[in-house]
Amino acid sequence: MIKACVVGATGYTGVELVRLLSRHPEVVIVGITSNNYAGREYDDLYPSLKGYFSMKCDELNVKELIKKSDVIFTALPSGHALEFAGEIISSGKKLIDLGADFRFDDPLVYEKWYGKPFKLHEGVRRVYGLPEIYRKKIKNANVIGNPGCYPTSAILALAPCLKYGLILTEDIIIDSKSGVSGAGHSLTLGNLYAECNESTKAYGVANHRHTPEIEQELGKICGKEIKVTFTPHLVPMTRGILSTIYCNLKEDISVKEVREAYVDFYKGEFFVKLLEEGRFPRTKDTYGSNHCHIGLAYDEHTGKLIIISAIDNLMKGASGQAVQNMNILFDFPEYMGLDFPAIYP
Numbered sequence: 229m230i231k232a233c234v235v236g237a238t239g240y241t242g243v244e245l246v247r248l249l250s251r252h253p254e255v256v257i258v259g260i261t262s263n264n265y266a267g268r269e270y271d272d273l274y275p276s277l278k279g280y281f282s283m284k285c286d287e288l289n290v291k292e293l294i295k296k297s298d299v300i301f302t303a304l305p306s307g308h309a310l311e312f313a314g315e316i317i318s319s320g321k322k323l324i325d326l327g328a329d330f331r332f333d334d335p336l337v338y339e340k341w342y343g344k345p346f347k348l349h350e351g352v353r354r355v356y357g358l359p360e361i362y363r364k365k366i367k368n369a370n371v372i373g374n375p376g377c378y379p380t381s382a383i384l385a386l387a388p389c390l391k392y393g394l395i396l397t398e399d400i401i402i403d404s405k406s407g408v409s410g411a412g413h414s415l416t417l418g419n420l421y422a423e424c425n426e427s428t429k430a431y432g433v434a435n436h437r438h439t440p441e442i443e444q445e446l447g448k449i450c451g452k453e454i455k456v457t458f459t460p461h462l463v464p465m466t467r468g469i470l471s472t473i474y475c476n477l478k479e480d481i482s483v484k485e486v487r488e489a490y491v492d493f494y495k496g497e498f499f500v501k502l503l504e505e506g507r508f509p510r511t512k513d514t515y516g517s518n519h520c521h522i523g524l525a526y527d528e529h530t531g532k533l534i535i536i537s538a539i540d541n542l543m544k545g546a547s548g549q550a551v552q553n554m555n556i557l558f559d560f561p562e563y564m565g566l567d568f569p570a571i572y573p
């Protein structure tokens with residue numbers, strides 16, 4: 229059994245992590261922290277876990293957490309994990325950060341978009357934690373920068389096309405919709421029921437901070453700099469991300485070849501499912517699961533390839549993916565503790 233701590237256990241991704249880790253056959257949770265609820269019983273705060281997990285929330289004390297754990301998950305607003313990552317790494321323990329602190333190859337990009345100074349600590353072997361692309365590197369890393377939710381949906385959808393050079397790298401448009409849990413549990417006017425129910429809005433238009441993350445990863449896959457148009461939308465549901473992507477298929481490529489490329493790229497991948505021709509993903513089919521569903525269509529009228537992906541933002545978009553990364557780090561089967569379908573309907 230390995231010992232795990234969750235820092236920021238009372239946020240939406242934190243609760244999802246606790247739900248998953250408390251049922252994981254090879255993990256025991258030895259510490260949980262909260263900012264506002266230190267001293268409170270966890271299953272009092274989250275009755276959904278009554279009978280499964282009970283523990284008092286602690287204030288954050290990094291030294292104490294390091295002493296008792298093998299792996300520390302940080303589910304905090306960006307900027308915090310950077311402050312104590314060095315201490316965790318020098319102790320030989322592993323860090324899986326669900327925020328953005330360790331996602332960027334270029335510190336200047338992180339500093340520009342997240343407004344915090346970046347320093348990479350000595351001994352850090354950092355990796356972008358998208359298992360379907362970086363599995364081998366994840367194995368040897370000690371810090372995992374768990375991907376953002378929108379980037380996970382966009383990168384998994386586009387990776388085969390870019391890897392095999394099937395589309396033009398210009399004019400890629402990513403139109404994404406997210407459920408409100410994507411914004412976390414802090415009180416924000418725009419996320420109140422009366423503001424977002426029966427309403428859909430675009431936000432972060434032409435300047436969302438997931439744009440550079442998506443561009444970094446797509447650029448590495450195809451070996452050249454890439455620019456994308458990315459527009460996120462808030463839709464009135466709790467969980468889920470649906471991304472509809474428009475791109476230009478190269479003239480000599482058939483849609484049959486595209487399908488074959490996806491089948492090949494995701495061969496043996498438990499968590500990524502390519503839907504049959506004519507079928508398209510729905511967030512409902514990934515709700516509560518770690519799966520990503522992908523659908524493909526070719527618009528003969530415009531020559532556009534349309535790729536649609538669906539994930540659960542708290543699962544494949546955050547905590548499920550974090551557990552998948554932990555499984556790789558500790559040599560457990562990748563699907564351990566994640567081997568269940570979506571909740572339907």
Ligand SMILES: NC(=O)C1=CN([C@@H]2O[C@H](COP(=O)(O)OP(=O)(O)OC[C@H]3O[C@@H](n4cnc5c(N)ncnc54)[C@H](OP(=O)(O)O)[C@@H]3O)[C@@H](O)[C@H]2O)C=CC1
Nearest residue numbers: 236238239240241263264303304306327377410412413546
């Ligand atoms: N929600 C999502 O779908 C996704 C989120 N992420 C990223 O994961 C991270 C966590 O997100 P999410 O769970 O939604 O956020 P929440 O706002 O729901 O939770 C944040 C957690 O961090 C704690 N916290 C906040 N400020 C501090 C502080 N100064 N010191 C110590 N603890 C603090 C909170 O404690 P308290 O409860 O006491 O306030 C809470 O436990 C973020 O970086 C987010 O960007 C990534 C992918 C998807």
Ligand SMILES: CC(=O)N[C@@H](CCC(=O)OP(=O)(O)O)C(=O)O
Nearest residue numbers: 306327328376377406407410411
């Ligand atoms: C609906 C909603 O508000 N979603 C969040 C995505 C959160 C996230 O993944 O952000 P990080 O990159 O900071 O981890 C947003 O758009 O900011």
